[in-house]
Amino acid sequence: MPILVKGLKMLQMRNVNAYYGRVQALKGISLHVLPGEIVCLIGANGAGKTTILRSISGLLDVLDGEIRFNGTRLTDLAPDQIVRLGISHVPEGRQLFGPLTVIDNLRLGAYQRYRRSNRSQIQKDIEYVFQLFPLLEARASNLAGTLSGGEQQMLAIGRALMSRPKLLLLDEPSMGLAPMVAREIFEVIKDLREGGTTILLVEQNARMALSLADRGYVLETGKIIIEGPSAELLENREVKRAYLGKGRKGFFE
Amino acid sequence: MGGSGILQLIFSGITIGSIYGLVAVGFDIIYNCTGIINFAQGEFVMLGGMIMISLVGAADLPMWISFPIAVFAVTLIGALFERLCIHPLKKPSILTLIIITIAASILFKGGAMFAWGKQTFSLPHFSSERPISIFGATILPQTVWILGFIAVVVLLLAFFFKATMVGKAMRACAANRSAASLVGVNVKEIVLLSFALSAAIGAVAGIIIAPIALMDYERGMILGLKGFSAAVLGGLGNPVGAVVAGFLIGIVEALCAGLLSSHYKDAVALIVLLAVLFIRPSGLFGSLEASRLKKF
Ligand SMILES: Nc1ncnc2c1ncn2[C@@H]1O[C@H](COP(=O)(O)OP(=O)(O)OP(=O)(O)O)[C@@H](O)[C@H]1O
Ligand SMILES: [Mg+2]
Numbered sequence: 001m002p003i004l005v006k007g008l009k010m011l012q013m014r015n016v017n018a019y020y021g022r023v024q025a026l027k028g029i030s031l032h033v034l035p036g037e038i039v040c041l042i043g044a045n046g047a048g049k050t051t052i053l054r055s056i057s058g059l060l061d062v063l064d065g066e067i068r069f070n071g072t073r074l075t076d077l078a079p080d081q082i083v084r085l086g087i088s089h090v091p092e093g094r095q096l097f098g099p100l101t102v103i104d105n106l107r108l109g110a111y112q113r114y115r116r117s118n119r120s121q122i123q124k125d126i127e128y129v130f131q132l133f134p135l136l137e138a139r140a141s142n143l144a145g146t147l148s149g150g151e152q153q154m155l156a157i158g159r160a161l162m163s164r165p166k167l168l169l170l171d172e173p174s175m176g177l178a179p180m181v182a183r184e185i186f187e188v189i190k191d192l193r194e195g196g197t198t199i200l201l202v203e204q205n206a207r208m209a210l211s212l213a214d215r216g217y218v219l220e221t222g223k224i225i226i227e228g229p230s231a232e233l234l235e236n237r238e239v240k241r242a243y244l245g246k247g248r249k250g251f252f253e
Numbered sequence: 254m255g256g257s258g259i260l261q262l263i264f265s266g267i268t269i270g271s272i273y274g275l276v277a278v279g280f281d282i283i284y285n286c287t288g289i290i291n292f293a294q295g296e297f298v299m300l301g302g303m304i305m306i307s308l309v310g311a312a313d314l315p316m317w318i319s320f321p322i323a324v325f326a327v328t329l330i331g332a333l334f335e336r337l338c339i340h341p342l343k344k345p346s347i348l349t350l351i352i353i354t355i356a357a358s359i360l361f362k363g364g365a366m367f368a369w370g371k372q373t374f375s376l377p378h379f380s381s382e383r384p385i386s387i388f389g390a391t392i393l394p395q396t397v398w399i400l401g402f403i404a405v406v407v408l409l410l411a412f413f414f415k416a417t418m419v420g421k422a423m424r425a426c427a428a429n430r431s432a433a434s435l436v437g438v439n440v441k442e443i444v445l446l447s448f449a450l451s452a453a454i455g456a457v458a459g460i461i462i463a464p465i466a467l468m469d470y471e472r473g474m475i476l477g478l479k480g481f482s483a484a485v486l487g488g489l490g491n492p493v494g495a496v497v498a499g500f501l502i503g504i505v506e507a508l509c510a511g512l513l514s515s516h517y518k519d520a521v522a523l524i525v526l527l528a529v530l531f532i533r534p535s536g537l538f539g540s541l542e543a544s545r546l547k548k549f
Contacts, residue, residue, distance in 0.1 A: 059431055083437035095432035097425045107418070108425050112437040114418045163437060 016065030043219030088165035098145030109162025129158035150181035206243035257389030270503015276480025277495035279451035285427035286447035295477015296361035301456030331452020365470035494538030
């Protein structure tokens with residue numbers, strides 16, 4: 001087992017290239033996440049944010065380059081093995097199991113841990129998720145497909161937490177949500193970090209993401225063009241112009 | 254023909270229809286997990302029947318021992334088929350996979366002809382052959398066995414899918430394969446399981462029908478076709494619909510054979526199927542919404 005030392009890179013991508021067919025979606029991406037950090041990826045539609053998360057969680061095979069998590073190479077592992085290492089991915093568009101109940105979606109989140117001896121622990125984790133998102137508890141036996149957009153996002157996050165991840169990958173958690181609900185989700189993300197979960201966050205809403213994150217990477221057509229601490233990015237002229245323009249007020253204002 | 258005559262036909266329709274339903278459930282399980290139609294499904298039925306007949310006839314084993322051995326053997330064949338022919342492919346297209354299952358069905362049939370020859374075999378009934386009379390019609394005790402086994406299989410499957418974690422993982426794969434892998438389900442394992450499970454169900458169907466339907470190396474094709482019709486009629490991917498549609502096809506078929514002519518019997522399933530699909534493209538019990546997302 002690799003030893004966790006503060007300051008040691010938890011996740012590291014080096015020179016990663018990825019393709020969809022012949023289209024190159026990632027061009028030499030290098031980034032890292034330290035334990036306990038919130039790191040955000042910002043960029044326009046089609047910049048490759050989702051593709052980065054998909055290549056970390058093993059949904060997409062990367063052609064070359066290297067991705068390591070606490071020292072373990074992820075590049076040749078299947079998604080279920082990557083979950084076992086402690087990475088959980090909340091995909092874009094929620095991707096719930098619509099015909100299954102809310103509680104079964106949560107239980108499936110703990111699929112790798114399901115053993116008779118773990119029953120009570122898993123039950124406790126479900127209660128923890130209900131504490132984070134009280135709305136879900138009332139709908140526990142409803143089908144996931146019948147939830148509202150906000151509830152679905154809460155369930156998607158809750159399901160991902162059920163594997164007790166060390167690193168949580170969040171893809172546009174505020175997409176399509178009313179400002180109130182989005183704020184609620186962001187509050188939970190803050191709480192999660194306080195609880196020790198490391199987070200890699202993808203957001204369209206750059207101001208909101210940067211106000212939450214420690215550091216950020218700005219992505220353009222598959223390349224990282226700017227990186228740095230959030231405070232720096234918020235002051236960066238290029239970032240201001242392209243992503244923090246006047247019409248782009250965050251939900252916190 | 255009087256009422257009891259009709260009832261008699263309905264009974265025989267229910268008997269054969271339940272077999273179609275079971276075969277259809279096998280189609281649905283694999284379809285749900287992989288999106289492919291396994292055209293070798295009928296061969297699992299044939300193999301179940303033939304292996305059972307060999308164990309009881311040639312090996313002289315008692316029925317209750319032969320039954321689980323035959324089911325196990327066919328389950329193994331289904332699993333091996335997946336591991337050898339489906340699993341090694343990297344990112345195959347749905348069409349490629351379907352053609353593989355067609356090739357496999359031809360291979361299974363050829364293998365069966367090689368092993369058992371072309372003659373037709375029969376299996377003794379599970380208990381007495383004395384008919385039981387109900388409302389002036391009669392049914393064979395074997396029919397009761399068949400319905401009993403169907404009930405057990407359906408209940409076990411319902412329990413498996415509703416109450417066990419692996420069953421839920423299978424439904425999760427059917428609902429959203431990539432999301433299933435993101436929660437840590439090994440999708441390739443689930444696909445293997447779906448083939449094994451479908452093979453086992455097919456084998457049970459072949460074994461319980463063998464005493465009244467006789468078996469030969471070619472029997473799988475027509476049973477597979479009828480089962481496929483039931484699966485589509487029931488709304489592809491919907492096992493409950495499949496069982497109901499199986500009964501429906503069996504009954505219509507038996508009525509047609511009794512009242513018109515048995516020559517048309519085999520065409521009936523397809524005519525019913527085409528008629529229903531013409532009106533409701535998603536099948537009787539499939540939702541239109543879901544059918545739009547399906548590749549078939
Ligand atoms: N399944 C796919 N097949 C082919 N090309 C794809 C696929 N998914 C994404 N792409 C392409 O890869 C590039 C990066 O897409 P990606 O989804 O990573 O962008 P994104 O930054 O997440 O955008 P958005 O903000 O719209 O979610 C885009 O040019 C997109 O068109
Ligand atoms: Mg995206």
